[in-house]
Amino acid sequence: DIQMTQSPSSLSASVGGRVTITCRASQNIFKYLNWYQQKPGKAPKVLIYAASSLQSGVPSRFSGSGSGTDFTLSISSLQPEDFAIYYCQQSHSTPYSFGQGTKLEVK
Amino acid sequence: QVQLQESGPGLVKPSETLSLTCTVSGASVSSGGHHWTWIRQPPGKGLEWIGYIYDDSGNTDYNPSFESRVTISGDPSKNQFSLSLTSVTAADTALYFCARGVTSGWNFDCWGQGTLVTVSS
Numbered sequence: 048d049i050q051m052t053q054s055p056s057s058l059s060a061s062v063g064g065r066v067t068i069t070c071r072a073s074q075n076i077f078k079y080l081n082w083y084q085q086k087p088g089k090a091p092k093v094l095i096y097a098a099s100s101l102q103s104g105v106p107s108r109f110s111g112s113g114s115g116t117d118f119t120l121s122i123s124s125l126q127p128e129d130f131a132i133y134y135c136q137q138s139h140s141t142p143y144s145f146g147q148g149t150k151l152e153v154k
Numbered sequence: 155q156v157q158l159q160e161s162g163p164g165l166v167k168p169s170e171t172l173s174l175t176c177t178v179s180g181a182s183v184s185s186g187g188h189h190w191t192w193i194r195q196p197p198g199k200g201l202e203w204i205g206y207i208y209d210d211s212g213n214t215d216y217n218p219s220f221e222s223r224v225t226i227s228g229d230p231s232k233n234q235f236s237l238s239l240t241s242v243t244a245a246d247t248a249l250y251f252c253a254r255g256v257t258s259g260w261n262f263d264c265w266g267q268g269t270l271v272t273v274s275s
Contacts, residue, residue: 048218081261090251090265091201097259134201138260142217143203 049073049137053146059154064125068149070118070135079139082111082120085148086131094133095120127153156180158252158266166246166273172239176252176266177232183207184230189215189255191262192226192237194248202248206255207235242273 050073060066070080078098083091093102095111098118108123122129130153135146162174176190183190189206196202205216207226216224225238239246249270253262 079260081259083262090253090268091262092265093261093263096261096263100259102261102263136201136261138255141203141215142219145201145203147200 048142049076049139049144051135051137051144051146053133053135053149055149056147057150057152059152060125061154062125062127064154065121065123066125066151067122068120068133068135068151070113070120070146072116072118072137072139075115076137076139078114079137080111080113080118081136081138082109083134083136083145084129084131085134091134122151156254156264158254158264160250160252160266160269162269162271164270164272166242166271167275168243168273169241172237172242172246172271172273174237174250174252174269174271175234176236177234178254179233181254181264182230183228183233183235187257189257190226190228190235191253191255193251193253193262195251195268196245196248204237204239208255244273247271247273 052071080098082095085091099111133149157179159177166172189208191206192204207214223240228235249268251268252266254264
């Protein structure tokens, strides 16, 4: 099974700032990496698929990069609604797996 | 607009079977190109993929961590798919989501709101 490891587990940032979250896969997953945002009591929402493709309707301040085993999610010009938990997920092979999550909090 | 809605008991006794149904609107569970998926999230924890059913033949793929306890089935006549998890324990207490997986981008693009299932006597 493929293990996904995110870092950091939590971080704090200010509105208007920029953050980067990293995700590492335990083996080569090419570009089969997705990023989700989850707010309290809600279902996750896909932001980025195939490592760097922006899901329709998602603001362009979200971007993803990487391939192989190392990936990043960047959020520029943080907005109040961006403070949430972010998960990476590999779709290279089943069982599909998620990172443990990164909680983004307001500084 | 595609919508998914989970339904089922919120409380299940240990050793019994957890059964949930996902009703889909705005898309057909029997159409190609989609994986109809179950994912769960224990309280305060991360996400765990349970498995999916896909294509007209009803082929399935399950997370081995559930061993032989899990079955996902489809009912195209009602545009629903269902989850059955046997021999539940307190560790199966979680928020259960149904979701649509798209093979075009290999991600879960639509989710239900989730339903909390508690395993307790």
